Amino acid sequence: xxxxxxxxxxxxxxxxxxxxxxxxxxxxxxxxxxxxxxxxxxxxxxxxxxxxxxxxxxxxxxxxxxxxxxxxxxxxxxxxxxxxxxxxxxxxxxxxxxxxxxxxxxxxxxxxxxxxxxxxxxxxxxxxxxxxxxxxxxxxxxxxxxxxxxxxxxxxxxxxxxxxxxxxxxxxxx
Amino acid sequence: xxxxxxxxxxxxxxxxxxxxxxxxxxxxxxxxxxxxxxxxxxxxxxxxxxxxxxxxxxxxxxxxxxxxxxxxxxxxxxxxxxxxxxxxxxxxxxxxxxxxxxxxxxxxxxxxxxxxxxxxxxxxxxxxxxxxxxxxxxxxxxxxxxxxxxxxxxxxxxxxxxxxxxxxxxxxxx
Amino acid sequence: xxxxxxxxxxxxxxxxxxxxxxxxxxxxxxxxxxxxxxxxxxxxxxxxxxxxxxxxxxxxxxxxxxxxxxxxxxxxxxxxxxxxxxxxxxxxxxxxxxxxxxxxxxxxxxxxxxxxxxxxxxxxxxxxxxxxxxxxxxxxxxxxxxxxxxxxxxxxxxxxxxxxxxxxxxxxxx
Amino acid sequence: xxxxxxxxxxxxxxxxxxxxxxxxxxxxxxxxxxxxxxxxxxxxxxxxxxxxxxxxxxxxxxxxxxxxxxxxxxxxxxxxxxxxxxxxxxxxxxxxxxxxxxxxxxxxxxxxxxxxxxxxxxxxxxxxxxxxxxxxxxxxxxxxxxxxxxxxxxxxxxxxxxxxxxxxxxxxxx
Numbered sequence: 108x109x110x111x112x113x114x115x116x117x118x119x120x121x122x123x124x125x126x127x128x129x130x131x132x133x134x135x136x137x138x139x140x141x142x143x144x145x146x147x148x149x150x151x152x153x154x155x156x157x158x159x160x161x162x163x164x165x166x167x168x169x170x171x172x173x174x175x176x177x178x179x180x181x182x183x184x185x186x187x188x189x190x191x192x193x194x195x196x197x198x199x200x201x202x203x204x205x206x207x208x209x210x211x212x213x214x215x216x217x218x219x220x221x222x223x224x225x226x227x228x229x230x231x232x233x234x235x236x237x238x239x240x241x242x243x244x245x246x247x248x249x250x251x252x253x254x255x256x257x258x259x260x261x262x263x264x265x266x267x268x269x270x271x272x273x274x275x276x277x278x279x280x281x
Numbered sequence: 282x283x284x285x286x287x288x289x290x291x292x293x294x295x296x297x298x299x300x301x302x303x304x305x306x307x308x309x310x311x312x313x314x315x316x317x318x319x320x321x322x323x324x325x326x327x328x329x330x331x332x333x334x335x336x337x338x339x340x341x342x343x344x345x346x347x348x349x350x351x352x353x354x355x356x357x358x359x360x361x362x363x364x365x366x367x368x369x370x371x372x373x374x375x376x377x378x379x380x381x382x383x384x385x386x387x388x389x390x391x392x393x394x395x396x397x398x399x400x401x402x403x404x405x406x407x408x409x410x411x412x413x414x415x416x417x418x419x420x421x422x423x424x425x426x427x428x429x430x431x432x433x434x435x436x437x438x439x440x441x442x443x444x445x446x447x448x449x450x451x452x453x454x455x
Numbered sequence: 456x457x458x459x460x461x462x463x464x465x466x467x468x469x470x471x472x473x474x475x476x477x478x479x480x481x482x483x484x485x486x487x488x489x490x491x492x493x494x495x496x497x498x499x500x501x502x503x504x505x506x507x508x509x510x511x512x513x514x515x516x517x518x519x520x521x522x523x524x525x526x527x528x529x530x531x532x533x534x535x536x537x538x539x540x541x542x543x544x545x546x547x548x549x550x551x552x553x554x555x556x557x558x559x560x561x562x563x564x565x566x567x568x569x570x571x572x573x574x575x576x577x578x579x580x581x582x583x584x585x586x587x588x589x590x591x592x593x594x595x596x597x598x599x600x601x602x603x604x605x606x607x608x609x610x611x612x613x614x615x616x617x618x619x620x621x622x623x624x625x626x627x628x629x
Numbered sequence: 630x631x632x633x634x635x636x637x638x639x640x641x642x643x644x645x646x647x648x649x650x651x652x653x654x655x656x657x658x659x660x661x662x663x664x665x666x667x668x669x670x671x672x673x674x675x676x677x678x679x680x681x682x683x684x685x686x687x688x689x690x691x692x693x694x695x696x697x698x699x700x701x702x703x704x705x706x707x708x709x710x711x712x713x714x715x716x717x718x719x720x721x722x723x724x725x726x727x728x729x730x731x732x733x734x735x736x737x738x739x740x741x742x743x744x745x746x747x748x749x750x751x752x753x754x755x756x757x758x759x760x761x762x763x764x765x766x767x768x769x770x771x772x773x774x775x776x777x778x779x780x781x782x783x784x785x786x787x788x789x790x791x792x793x794x795x796x797x798x799x800x801x802x803x
Contacts, residue, residue: 118630123443125758126758128326128760129754129756129757129758131326133324133717137345137349138325139323141323141351142325142420146313148421149313149315149319150305150307150313151306151311151312152590170348174364177363177364178360178361178364178365179365181315181359182357182363185355185356185360189352190348190352191349191353227788232790232793233790233791233792234652235654235791236648236650236790237349237650238650240499268751268755268758269754269755269758271754291618299581299585302582302583302584303580303584306583320457326764387790406477407617407618408615409477409480409618410470410472410473410474410476410477410618442577442581442584443584444581444583445580477674479674480674483694487671487697487701489671491735493670497652497661497663498659499654499659499660500654523659523661523670523711523713525712526708526709526712527661527708528706529708529710530705530707530709531702533708534700534701534707535700536703537699537700538699539697554746585765614753
């Protein structure tokens, strides 16, 4: 049984989605990409206890969001058990605790854990270049999401192009 | 145990997504909306045996797509079993056969089956108004997706606004 | 010299953009569609004296925005004078005063003035169905934008499909 | 009279739009950004003699498109003459001939001509990372758009971040 899941963890504007698209292009088999953005766009516009974007880029999530996220994680894992290969594109706002939640959901599956690093100042510049509405998330999350998280491989989009990072990751897929 | 899944089945440009958003707004609990569009945007840009859009609006899907879709369906069902309420926004290109696949995936869950009707000529006009790239899907799918499909309720977006349809559906949610 | 400009004036979620796309499809010559949304997306993310969206759907624009909008209007008129046919998709937040500004900019050109009506309750439902971020604009603007504005033709998207409205308008283009 | 127009010329996926957004953020006055993408999205979905995207990434434009583009250029220049400051985000598919057309339209205005370079291989990787539908344009245009074009300043997004390029450009704005 080869690699079944690739988890890309990095802050906002760190370039995870670009790497995910390149991975889909360079890997020989079809891989789905699902991420926290997929989940958020599936949610009601107004989830009362949902996600808060502070003016400084901080993000807080309520308990209703966490319950839904637990069900989402269980479902993503079930897709893999049913035969899909999945790239998970996430930002571990809870650091090691977020990784633990995914570890439990993905229990028994072959997972490749990837840290997507990008210097906060560079990520903030890219956030500006992308014209995102909520400014400040890139810098706020750059270090935060990696706290005490363990990886099989780390890539740095500040110094390497997304496609180069994707090729390094693909070389580790079994 | 109340309603856990609402399946909206209708052709392209029949107004399913609008109804789904209204449902999320009028239902008291948080419901996720996941659809075939979510799956397609999660797939690689080039799935070899993937989806074909014929110039006349016909859509064909290959076996690789069907295998991934099976895993996707299993995962969506698992999200519901893990506690999420989900609106499924789909177009049953295979008619009754598509419904059978979802029925098997959702086995044991409380499902509300909704037919979203829209006259082909009206749907084609809305497709034009939306500026979709692939023209012709609305008309091609208007009748096709409902062939031999059984519903708990049918709504018609040609004669009722999305919000009105959503309220009718919500009244059937237990 | 036939019709050179079609001005569509209607509130948010009244269906102007859909009519504009249908017009582009049914009119024999190529028409450009430019609107206040085009201008807004061309502006810096943060225009200090720019546009304010109140929680109740109200919109206020500052003097810097108005100066830029004056230059924009002059440029759109110049495109027409240089030979382009243009559909202008706008919401006259200032009612008759907004019309006067366009009248001055388009001085000497053949203009067809179209009122795009939609009952506020229906428009609010469509706003919900579209999942817009700022809720309340549809209802707030439904009557406001038509105050003391004079039209060559009025259409009602609450009772007619966009394509039908477009055909009525196209029949008036000379 | 200071700088009134900044023309950014570069191939597809060279990073012009990112630089434009950063320029809008770092320049003290409000600047509009208008580009060939603005024009294309304003055009009818089907312009018969319009734009052709060849499978190899080549782009061809017909005479109807060129006539509309001439009117567009005249209008953009008129906006500047009416007081707007504008960043033009374009890809000179005709090289020096494209520059000549803009030079004539912008006659008498203070223009800063910027070449946005990006190595074709790097641009092609970024095209993949962005998930663009038409693949191949980045590589096809990387050199083509710069043929015999004269610049006030050239920046290279292959070696510098968009924000850094924007700051270099902003330093030349008078």
